[in-house]
Amino acid sequence: MNLLKKAGRPNQMPVRFERKGSLRRLAAKGFLLIVLIAALSGCSIGSELLNDHSVEPLQKEATLRVIFLDVGQGASQLLIAPSGQTLLIDAGNNDKEQTMLDYLRKYGITRLDKVIGTHPDADHIGGLDKVIDGTAIGDIYLPKASSNTKTFESLLKSIQRKGLKVKTAKAGVQFDMGEGVRVKMVAPVKSYSDSNNMSAVVKVTYGSHSFLLTGDAESQSEKDMMASGADLRADVLLVGHHGSKSSTTLAFLKAVEPRYGIIQVGKDNNYGHPTPTVLQRLKKQGVEVYRNDTQGTIEVDSDGRNLSIRTER
Structure with missing residues (x-):
């Protein structure tokens, strides 16, 4: 069991989590204590354990939640701003459609801005087609890259059914999510024949x-x-690209720091x-690595300072 803040209540602090051993000792003292803490903090009781790896204690003001959803060999990031506005980047593979809907339900998402x-x-x-079918959508962005696959065709049909107009994802596009959260695309800078290099890269x-957030952008795009x-x-x-050696060049890593x-x-x-x-390159640059395959869903919260x-496990 763990305590999770509802997405619809962005001004609350995410609750600090203890290690599993500590939680067992706490449970031994009485589950009612956990319920009491949840009631006092205004948080809901969730279904998963997220292990805390806090760098510093967050301040009491609202937080930006960046959630790297565990969708297996795929990618999806869900962002929940302090204003309550939401952004979904990608949605995993075809077999993760229901998983994505379950995630949105878990985080209390009924609309993706x-x-x-x-x-x-x-x-x-x-998984984007089913997400669009089952969720209220504000704006949708795609790069000018197409595919003749049934997956891409299904996505376009869902967009058409919803009456959405696709906006072009490219370098220079920007928008804000309220409360000081700014989003800017820094790629694709050019047009490429390789779809990976056409990836929208979002800062x-x-x-x-x-x-x-780099999608599958490779060395040329970097x-x-x-x-x-x-x-x-x-x-x-x-x-980039799930840790493929085609991405995350040393020069790029040094630029990002x-x-x-x-x-x-x-x-x-x-x-x-x-x-x-890539793992060795990250290690040499002193980058602390987190992975969905070993740690499940990963959430990074920021109060701006x-x-x-x-992590899930």
């Missing part, structure tokens, strides 16, 4: 903290991002992700 499909690969947009800034003069520095980096790297990867994959080359990192 913004949706970004980074590029047409199935492991990124496979999210809140106070003194930034997140760089090079063009650096050449564009965009400020790529970020505290948290979504490691992340403190933490998140790898969205499945336990069983035939790609060798994440590659030893401090970070808190929580």
Whole structure:
């Protein structure tokens, strides 16, 4: 059991979590104490344990929640701003459609203000059609990259049924999510024949903290991002292309200077992700790594000054 803040109540602090051993001792003293704490803090009792890896205690003001959903060998990030506005980037593979709907229900999401499909690969947009079908959607962004797959066709049909107009995801596009949360796309800078390099790369800034969410952008896109003069520095980096050696070049890593790297990867994959080359590169640069395959869903919270990192296991 754990305590989780409802998405619809953004001004509450996420509750601090203790290690599993400590929780067992607490449980031995009485479950009623946990219920009392939940009642006093205004939080709900959730279904999963998130282990706390807090860097510093968060301040009492509202937090930005960046949740790296465990969708196996795929990618999906859910952002919940202090204002209550929401952003979903990607939605895993086709077999994760129900998983995505369950996640949205768990976090109390009935409307997504913004949706970004980074590029047409199935492991990124496979679940988006059902998300669009079952959720109120504000704006949707896709790069100018197409695919002749049934997955991409299904996504377009869902967009059409909802009467949505697709906005182009490209470098320079920006919007805010209220309460000082700014979102800016830093890629794709150009057009590429490779769909991975067409990935929308999104930088999210809140106070003194930034997140760089890279989709499957590879070395060519990374090079063009650096050449564009965009400020790529970020505290948290979504490691490109699930940790493939085609992404996260040393030059790019030095430009970003992340403190933490998140790898969205499945336990069983035939790609060798994440590659030893990238893991070693991250280690040498002093980047602390978190992975969906070993730690489940990963949530990074920021109040604009401090970070808190929580994992499912």
